[in-house]
Amino acid sequence: MRxxxxxxxxxxxxxxxLGLCRQQYYRWCACPVTDSEWDEALLTDAIFNAHRDDPEFGYRFIVDEVRAGGFDVAERTVWRICSANRWWSSFGKKRSKHGKKPGPPVHDDRCASTDEHGVIRHKFAAGRPNELWVGDITEHPTEEGKRLFTDDGVAAGVGAVTG
Incomplete structure (x- = not known):
């Protein structure tokens, strides 16, 4: 606005x-940080310092530390700030299995090749036996059982696979 x-x-x-009220803009210009925001920033700093000193403490122990530091605060407020900033006890919060980023590949990608434009392309055709992984072959159900096909649609092996 300025x-x-x-x-x-x-x-x-x-x-x-912008859909703003002119009076509230001028009020904000006079005092951009309210007293409650300043108090919460000081409390957040105290919680962070208590958590940094003892990362194994959960929010209940942090409440005691913060109260000893002179803050009159509810447990729920400390929990909300800790939860919003993901400040967990190093012992109490188990890490989730979901949301993890995968690690590096455990094998070389033998199907990948780089073309003349620098784009990685995959070719799922083997020049000799045991050159590609079994994951490159898919199963499709048929009347006789299941049949194995390579990615280019050619039937692999002899006969149908039952099972």
């Missing part, structure tokens, strides 16, 4: 276009 006002655009016009 940049727009410096360019000659009226604050009332900018506020109307």
């Amino acid at each position: 940049d727009l006002a410096a360019d000659g655009i009226a604050v009332a016009v900018s506020a109307r276009v």
Whole structure:
């Protein structure tokens, strides 16, 4: 808003276009940080310092540390701040199995080759036996059982596979 006002655009016009109230903008200019926001920032800093000193403490022990530091705070408030910032006890919070990033591949990708444009392409055709992984072959059910096919649609092996 200040940049727009410096360019000659009226604050009332900018506020109307942005869907803001002009009076609240001027109130914010007079005091950009409210007392409650400042108090919560100080409390968050105290919680962070208590957690950094003893990372094995859960939020209940952190409440005691923060209260000893002179803050009058509820347990729920400390829990909310710890949860929002993911400050968990090093012993109490088990890491989830979901959301993990996969590690490096455990084998070389023998199907990958780089073309003349630098794009990695995959070719699922083997020049000789045991050159590709079994994962490169898919199963499709048929009337006789299951049949194995390579990615290019050619039937692999002799006869049908039952099972």
